[in-house]
Amino acid sequence: MKKNRRKYSREFKLEAIRLWQATGKSAREIEDDLGITGGRLYRWKRQLEAQGEDSFPGQGRTPAADEELRRLQRELGIVKQERDILKKAVAIFSQPSK
Known part of the structure; x- marks a missing residue:
């Protein structure tokens, strides 16, 4: 085995x-x-x-690959923040006006 x-x-x-x-x-x-x-x-x-x-x-990752990974992770964090802001904005603007 x-x-x-x-x-x-x-x-x-x-x-x-x-x-x-x-x-x-x-x-x-x-x-x-x-x-x-x-x-x-x-x-x-x-x-x-x-x-x-x-x-x-x-597993053979090079410093360039590590740098690319860090860049993409930062970019993903920014996109997630933008998404969360838009979700909150939709919720606020969806409420009936008083």
């Missing part, structure tokens, strides 16, 4: 390393607490030390 491989986000990996360093617990204890298989925490820490900000790129 084939096992599914777990994928961990960049944020999860960074938080796991931070937790390990901040608590003083052993790597094994942190791995057990977070459900990480043995030895991954050491690997993630080495990768972070070697590659710095470029570590844990995820």
Whole structure:
């Protein structure tokens, strides 16, 4: 039977390393607490030390793709605000005048 491989986000990996360093617990204890298989925490820490900000790129997303994602999320937020304002305006103008 084939096992599914777990994928961990960049944020999860960074938080796991931070937790390990901040608590003083052993790597094994942190791995057990977070459900990480043995030895991954050491690997993630080495990768972070070697590659710095470029570590844990995820599924091949590039900085340009990340920037595009952020731009689209900002744009979506603006459009949602405009939609909400229009909904409120319709509700106000739909009321019978006094």
